[in-house]
Amino acid sequence: MSRRVELTTSRRGVLGMALAGAAAAGLGTAPAQAALVRSSARIVIIGAGAAGTAFANRLVQRLDGAQITLVDARAEHLYQPGLSLVAAGLKPPGYVVSRTTDWLPRGVTLVAEQAAAIDPEAKTVTTSGGQRLEYDFLIVAPGLVLDHDAIEGFSLDLVGKDGLGALYAGPEYAARTWQAASQFTETGGVGIFSRPETEMKCAGAPLKHTFLIDDIASRNGAAGKYEAHYVCPQSVLFSVPIVSEKVRMLFGERGIATHYGHTLKGIEPGRKLARFETSAPGADGEAVKSTVEMPYDYLHVIPPQRAPQVIRESGLSWADKWTDQGWLQCDMQTLRHLRYPEIFALGDIAGIPKGKTAASVKWQVPVVEDHLVAAIQGREGTAIYGGYTSCPMITRVGRAMLVEFDYDNNLVPSFPGLIAPLEELWISWLMKEVALKATYNAMLRGKA
Amino acid sequence: MQDMTLGTLIAVFEEMFGRWLFWGLVAVALVVTAAYLYVLIRDRAMSMHKFLWAQIAMPFGAVAAVAFVLRITRSGLRDIGGPIDVITLLGVAAMGAVGIAVLVYTAQSLARPLVRRPKT
Incomplete structure (x- = not known):
């Protein structure tokens, strides 16, 4: 009899604990907000x-x-x-x-x-x-807006054919970019990865695409039969010097050639030729411009953005x-x-x-x-935006660097001491793969 | 990450799994934990026989949890890059091991309650 009584008490206790847990969890969902x-x-x-x-x-x-x-x-x-x-x-x-x-x-x-x-x-x-x-x-x-017309000879109809990619143009074009890129990762040849001279959305994306396609090519049919060239108008790989240096080292390890001061101006899709305007300091210190043509088997185009x-x-x-x-x-x-x-x-x-x-x-x-x-409310606001930007820089399928920085080019890691910003880590890839979209969606709903 | 609060984390998990699946998983975890506590309180003893089976299941739970996470994230053990990766992976393995042990023990206890021998 006494056993039965104790049993009942225990059930209540267990139920109580479960409810307490649910209540504690539920408390967290109430958005912490000021009065309306x-x-x-x-x-x-x-x-x-x-x-x-x-x-x-x-x-x-x-x-x-x-x-x-x-x-x-x-x-x-x-x-x-x-x-x-x-x-x-x-x-x-x-x-x-x-x-x-x-x-x-x-x-x-x-x-x-x-x-x-x-x-x-x-x-x-x-x-x-x-x-x-x-x-x-x-x-x-x-x-x-993406100014595709600024690239002479290029049009979005060409994406996915004859080795042309343009992932910024939207989901269908990104999928067609993969059609062209996947062929390159099987058959090899010369891959050229460009970026524009204007300000751009996610300046890490041209680098990510280069890293990813290089990684996939190195594991597929193209292994040993391809070259990867990163071609940019700037004189650095990334606006934050410490990150730029890290990427330069990784490109060196992977054998990805870099061409600075090259702006993509036009393509000849039939002949698979990309035309770049180059700029280099002359003897008098003035920039000397010239044009070079580079043949490609795969070309990733990112147009100027305005x-x-x-x-x-x-x-x-x-x-x-x-x-x-x-x-x-x-x-x-x-x-x-x-x-x-x-x-x-x-x-x-x-x-x-x-x-x-x-x-x-x-x-x-x-x-x-x-x-x-x-x-x-008739007063002055106090919040300040310090230029925070984050870039989960994918360096290969399965690894990324969680790079976060501000206006002053300082690294501002979210998890200092835990997740090193300049280290290629699986956990950073995990975040990009699994948690980023969820965080983005929570942000859209005003909850993050 | 800005404002990393419990509310933010829950919002992120809701988006990750979908609201119903997330709270469903939370409910399943709570029910299994509650059932585990229930059998412990009911029996007022650990059955070493059942615990042995639970322990035998642990490595399988650990490997299954790691394999599951690697599979859904399209990565492999070669991608482990630094100490935090090893710690994360061990954490996943530990959760898989403990989870399956609790589940196996509870399932056995619910299916075959402890039979106490009458005192002689």
Whole structure:
């Protein structure tokens, strides 16, 4: 009898422990947020990509009564950090695609049209369908455009054929890039991996593609029968010197040849020739330009990248910097426009020295949120963006370096003493493979 | 990583597995743990016979856990690059070993409860 009584007690105890555990776990899911700020502000967000979506989700958690409108015609949302994996045959194209509307919170309005004009004086945005949206605050997050026409002889129809790849152009093109690259990894020949002279999305991606295709070629039919050439307009491999040196050493170990000061200007797909403009200092110190042609069996093209037309025509771009690219003029620490304080930049469009990555977006969004909410409350915001950017630099299938840095080219590791930033590690690969997309999605929902 | 809180971690895990699968896995882990505690309290003794089988299962659990993680991440043992990788791999192995041991012990105890010999 006494045994039975004790048994019952134990069951209760066990159940209690289970509930306590669930409650403890559940407590963590409640978003730690400040009290809602009442506002009737009209906030227009141009772009429903990583930055616009994450920002909208955070705003609805902070503001009560604000009228939030997103302007974006793209029905598909792309998880762009996954394109490198698609272009190396490691993920299917569907891995990067979801629907824009899947991520938008209740209480925001999506205008599924492109922004056609911005009038910062009248504080209005006009859409491609002719809608005129008035705003009190404008978040400019349209992303950037790939200028494929700048490469003479190249067009996207060619991708996947005759050894041409262009992974930035989207999931289908990334998959077609893998078609061309996989043939190279079987048959070998000369592989050329380029990068543009303009600012670009994820400056690590050209290096990742080089590392991945070189690694796969070295394990497949092309082993011993191929050359890999990394060709860039810059004089370094990466803007952060310490990372650049590490990559230079790894390229040396892998036998990847490097050509600095080479800008891809055109291709002849029939003859498989790439034409580069080269620049080298002459005897008088002036840059001497010339043209060289390089034959290829596989060529990866990354075109110049610029601000969308609507931004370049709005008068919001820098007048004295990046004049051929048109990035939005803003304070590098607050992302606030220097002439129109009610306008903020987020993501790729921001005219700042670093940070055209999703990781930067993750750090920029809370900063702009702080300044915007502060402005609504009639005070000054305090949050500062220090230029944080992260690049899980894949160095082969199965290993990566978790490189994180800021405006000052300092390494800012998330796990100091645990995960060395300049060491090729399996755990860093694990993060890119398994945890990165999940973290990205959590960011989109405003939870990370 | 910014603001690494429990809430962030849970949000990331929910995205990784899907909300239902993640909380389903948490529930399974809790149920197995609860069942394990239940049989321990019920029997008020460890059965060394059952524990032996649980121990025999441990290496298999460890190897299976490592093989599973390597397989889903398209990597191999040649990719282990530094001390943190070895520690992570050992952690995965340890979790697999302990997990299977608890499962095997609990399953045996639930299927064949301890029979106490009457005191003579």
